[in-house]
Amino acid sequence: xxxxxxxxxHITVSEGASLELRCNYSYGATPYLFWYVQSPGQGLQLxxxxxxxxxxxxxxxxxxxxxxxxxxxxxxxxxxxxWSDAAEYFCAVGALAxxxxxxxxxxxxxxxxx
Amino acid sequence: GAVVSQHxxxxxxKSGTSVKIECRSLDFQATTMFWYRQFPKQSLMLMAxxxxxxxxxxxxxxxxxxxxxxxxxxxxSTLTVTSAHPEDSSFYICSARFDSTRRETQYFGPGTRLLVx
Numbered sequence: 145x146x147x148x149x150x151x152x153x154h155i156t157v158s159e160g161a162s163l164e165l166r167c168n169y170s171y172g173a174t175p176y177l178f179w180y181v182q183s184p185g186q187g188l189q190l191x192x193x194x195x196x197x198x199x200x201x202x203x204x205x206x207x208x209x210x211x212x213x214x215x216x217x218x219x220x221x222x223x224x225x226x227w228s229d230a231a232e233y234f235c236a237v238g239a240l241a242x243x244x245x246x247x248x249x250x251x252x253x254x255x256x257x258x
Numbered sequence: 259g260a261v262v263s264q265h266x267x268x269x270x271x272k273s274g275t276s277v278k279i280e281c282r283s284l285d286f287q288a289t290t291m292f293w294y295r296q297f298p299k300q301s302l303m304l305m306a307x308x309x310x311x312x313x314x315x316x317x318x319x320x321x322x323x324x325x326x327x328x329x330x331x332x333x334x335s336t337l338t339v340t341s342a343h344p345e346d347s348s349f350y351i352c353s354a355r356f357d358s359t360r361r362e363t364q365y366f367g368p369g370t371r372l373l374v375x
Contacts, residue, residue: 178363186368186369187262187264188351193363248301251300
């Protein structure tokens with residue numbers, strides 16, 4: 145079975161600073177990887193996804209993520225954070241063998257200081 | 259982009275009553291819909307997978323007689339929490355996917371907050 149770990153529960157970053165959110169997964173084959181963002185009391189919005197090909201994936205809102213098979217990681221990055229990026233971020237892995245069901249990490253809450 | 263709606267956005271009910279939550283894909287046909295629940299400050303836990311025209315597949319530990327799922331059309335799935343109790347209070351989120359045989363992305367609804375008194 146697949147699993148996802150987001151080691152950081154909370155991250156506080158100053159507005160304009162760079163941001164990196166860690167995600168490690170466990171799965172026997174090549175996974176499908178996703179990053180979602182959730183604002184308080186809201187559903188999830190897809191930031192980006194990786195299925196195959198180029199391991200550096202560009203997403204919306206200036207986010208990017210890099211798939212590193214050797215490290216079983218799919219870290220999310222943004223060069224310059226805006227106050228509106230304060231939210232909860234979830235990494236998820238999907239697997240064709242599991243009917244493409246998603247398994248979510250525990251989430252990382254991002255706080256942005258002015 | 260793909261839009262998924264949920265109704266109601268929040269509901270308060272008395273213990274012992276049943277509550278129905280609707281999930282609709284507004285601009286695409288969803289062969290598969292998923293139901294998740296999310297407790298405060300926690301991640302999403304998959305409850306069940308619903309394919310149009312067939313019975314839902316429930317995750318281990320989820321009571322199928324308590325959480326009734328109906329996926330009668332390609333744009334609508336419903337979750338009914340029967341005889342709700344305070345421990346059922348949670349944030350319920352649905353998602354929809356175009357095609358169950360491909361690596362299609364899930365698109366999420368805005369969620370329904372259920373409070374059982």
